[in-house]
Amino acid sequence: MTKFFRLFTFLLLISVICFYPLTSVFADVDNDTTENDIVISISPKENLFDITNMKPGDWAPRTITVQNSGSKDFVYQMQLQNSGEKKLFNELLLEVKEGDKELYQGKLAGFKSFPGRKLSSGTEENLDITIRFPEHLGNDFQGLNSAFTFSFTAEGKDNTTVQVMTTGQVASVGPTSTGFSQPSTSTNIFFLILFGTILVASGIVLMIIRHYRRMKIAQ
Structure with missing residues (x-):
């Protein structure tokens, strides 16, 4: 036993x-199956914006793809956080669109989020994001830098959340001897041609008027 x-x-x-x-x-x-139920991914993953020498009137369009790579549907939102100097960041403008639908238009610093967007499992959508440098900004905005982070947060029906992030940075053009922008050679040539054309046209008009007056006197 x-x-x-x-x-x-x-x-x-x-x-x-x-x-x-x-x-x-x-x-x-x-x-693994449980962890992969909610999976959000973005492309590009890093440095959505990496802009140097930006000046008043310039704009930079970018497209980011948001994907649902998991097995369950989710609702996602995009947030924006400043991670650098405030002066330029507070003045830059932001536009966010999905196709023809405008999701946000206003100051970069004023963006908090847009209404949650549903993304089904295995699908994706493109967001068109544009940053604009306001035309009215003066020379005191030369040589400045701005850095920020875009956060994308997906939430499932069981309140499970997953977050991915990408970064952006904008640097304005440095100081020049003539101020914020310095006209290029081609621009100078254009204005010279335009000025010359105006002078020639004015001369022709004066000649016609003088000739017309002489004809009247002769009569």
């Missing part, structure tokens, strides 16, 4: 050792 219990105990121990790894594998699979 004692030998039987010893044999039974030995067989039980062997069974536990053999089946434990298999049980762990199934447990890991279940955990």
Whole structure:
């Protein structure tokens, strides 16, 4: 009887050792499935904006793709946080569109979020994001930098949330001897041609008027 219990105990121990790894594998699979229920991904993942030498009147359009790579539908939102100097950040303008639908238009610093957008499992959508440098900004905005972070948060029906982020930075053009912007050579040539054309046209008009007056006097 004692030998039987010893044999039974030995067989039980062997069974536990053999089946434990298999049980762990199934447990890991279940955990992975649970973790992958809500999966949000974006493209590009880093540096959505990396702009240098921006000046008044310039704008920079970008497109970011938001994907639902998980097994469940979710609702996502986009937030924006300043991570650098405030002076330029507070003046830059932001536009966010999905196709022809405008989601936001206003100051970069004024953006908090847009209404949650539903994205079904296995689908994606493109957001068109444009940053504009206001035309009225003066020379005191030369040589400034702004850095910020876009956060995309997905939330499932069970309140599970997942977040991904991308960054952006904008630098204004540095100081020049003539102020914020310095006309290029081509611009100067254009104005010279325009001025010359106006002078020639004015001369022709004066000649016609003088000729017309002489004809009247002759009559």
